[in-house]
Amino acid sequence: MSVKWGLIGASTIARQFMINAIRAQSDGEVAAVMSSSPERATAYAGENNILLAVSTLDGLLGADIDAVYISTTNELHLEQALAAVRAGKHVLCEKPLALSSSDARKMVAAAKAAGVVLGTNHHLRNAGAHRTMREAIAAGRIGKPIAARVFHSVYLPENLQGWRITKPEAGGGVVLDITVHDADTLRFVLGDDPVEVSCFTQSAGMAGSGLEDGAMCIWRFKSGVIAQSHEGFTTKFAGTGFEVHGSEGSLIASNVMTQKPIGSVLLRTAAGEEELSFDREDLYARSVRQFHTAIRGEGRPAATGEDGIWSLTAAEAALQSASSGKAVRIDPKLGSMN
CATH class of the missing domain: 3.40.50.720 (NAD(P)-binding Rossmann-like Domain)
Structure with missing residues (x-):
């Protein structure tokens, strides 16, 4: 059929x-x-x-x-x-x-x-790199996860700028465009739920109409893991990456916050460094x-759909934190709460 x-x-x-x-x-x-x-x-x-x-x-x-x-x-x-x-x-x-x-x-x-x-x-959940990181963490290869960092600040090409940087009513801005992905990817890779976020946003010259074109977030997860994420539309030369640091090792992934099945994942432990292999299937396929x-x-x-509720609630909480200057709790059943 x-x-x-x-x-x-x-x-x-x-x-x-x-x-x-x-x-x-x-x-x-x-x-x-x-x-x-x-x-x-x-x-x-x-x-x-x-x-x-x-x-x-x-x-x-x-x-x-x-x-x-x-x-x-x-x-x-x-x-x-x-x-x-x-x-x-x-x-x-x-x-x-x-x-x-x-x-x-x-x-x-x-x-x-x-x-x-x-x-x-x-x-991004479909990327071989992210699934390999998730599996390594679940298998205990870095011990107890302690902290994570996501680098997902890029340069938004001109053909995609449009409503993303001019229309608040259309859901523009970097938080609803990229932070929502990072919240989901952290949740997926860590196998853990975010419970609180603090966020700073900026307008670095691309976005208008009161929209943000850059954000930095600090996330706290249910297990106690803390994570930081950087999202942006204005950094031409930044490169992307994802790191998870644990009690027995670190996972360091480069060039993986992308729509293409590229990048690398390095596992660093007392035994040395090992590049992890992963499938390169097209993410959308x-x-x-x-x-x-x-x-x-x-x-x-x-x-x-429930995963979509989680990521949107997390992004809402980030926006609420940025406007209030306070940490905001995340509850997908109730929305974000001060």
């Missing part, structure tokens, strides 16, 4: 990664694309060999599709996901799931009630494969 996908949003990310990821599956087909601009929908469909182009959500949801991939601007996710769920379609939604964790919880509840699969496209497995009732998406 093939899974026919409809794309909600004629986006760059779908063109660069998701269309190929769906077509890489033996049971995957990109059947339709929707853009609010009929001209853009038609042009995008032609460029990407998609048979059906529509300019309304009803037009897409009425087509012969089984699942939707939502990659529109953040303020549209809630309404589009709920409509897809009502139409009985499975939903893979870009992060953040919505503009607020309360809206994300509505999406998760609706999907559960309708018996459809809802996934959050936290692509693995995400779609996991999602298809979940549709068949044989597993879960790589990141569930």
